[in-house]
Amino acid sequence: MPPHPPQTPVGPTIRVLGLSKSFGDVKAVRDLSFDVARGECFGLLGPNGAGKSTTIKILITLLKPDKGDAEVNGFRLTRDPTRIRGSIGYVPQSLSVDGVLTGRENLAFFGKLYGLGGRDLQGRVDRVLAAFDLAGAADRPVSGYSGGMIRRLEIAQSILHRPAVVFLDEPTVGLDPTAREALWGHIRWMRREHGTTILLTTHYMEEAEGLCDRIAIMNRGTLAALGTLAELRRKARMPRADMNRLFTRFTGGAEQTEGDFKNVRSQRRTARRLG
Numbered sequence: 715m716p717p718h719p720p721q722t723p724v725g726p727t728i729r730v731l732g733l734s735k736s737f738g739d740v741k742a743v744r745d746l747s748f749d750v751a752r753g754e755c756f757g758l759l760g761p762n763g764a765g766k767s768t769t770i771k772i773l774i775t776l777l778k779p780d781k782g783d784a785e786v787n788g789f790r791l792t793r794d795p796t797r798i799r800g801s802i803g804y805v806p807q808s809l810s811v812d813g814v815l816t817g818r819e820n821l822a823f824f825g826k827l828y829g830l831g832g833r834d835l836q837g838r839v840d841r842v843l844a845a846f847d848l849a850g851a852a853d854r855p856v857s858g859y860s861g862g863m864i865r866r867l868e869i870a871q872s873i874l875h876r877p878a879v880v881f882l883d884e885p886t887v888g889l890d891p892t893a894r895e896a897l898w899g900h901i902r903w904m905r906r907e908h909g910t911t912i913l914l915t916t917h918y919m920e921e922a923e924g925l926c927d928r929i930a931i932m933n934r935g936t937l938a939a940l941g942t943l944a945e946l947r948r949k950a951r952m953p954r955a956d957m958n959r960l961f962t963r964f965t966g967g968a969e970q971t972e973g974d975f976k977n978v979r980s981q982r983r984t985a986r987r988l989g
Contacts, residue, residue, distance in 0.1 A: 757926035803872030862893030
């Protein structure tokens, strides 16, 4: 298991302010509010259908909320969505690199989309390739990469423009234990070297326990619990509980039903491409 993370930094870089979103009769997110501190690794957990993916899609401006607002890097979701998009990185579960291109070509293409070019772009590409242990494979087509290498390339791509916040949607799903541990190390490097604020979703409880400063547990679109591991244990009155037991305690152990087929299909596709 990864070592326990450092204490939470001070100062919010994400503020979620009473967000609500429905799809027909399904209330995916209900009056959700929380803050994420600058430089923090914040875990957003919950059963399938709890509202995690909807929340992230709202925060990265892919969905408009029905109600409420949010701030990301000081920009209001309802006023400055373009400026939010320019200051964040996002790694979805679905494939976000081109297998025909080399790792270097993928990074260069992505950098140009963010207005980078010339020696600055070349220097950034070289640095992230080295930082994510991809320099030796930089000029090989990505179709020949292992699952762990693909994930590292996707995360390297997401930070090429030096965003203040990176959203990681189940970053280690489908990876073997060795690749998962390697990726944990790279996530810590992002925080250490760049002070990156990270919001991640995961179904691996040990991952949340080891990487995240604080953890929010969603259940049926609402916030069931929020805090550090110690605070969650106090709230649950379970002083020695691990995240598996705490997760069950705050979600009631019941499976969600909304969106299960879509989520399972997405997870299995991700596992196949990375496995």
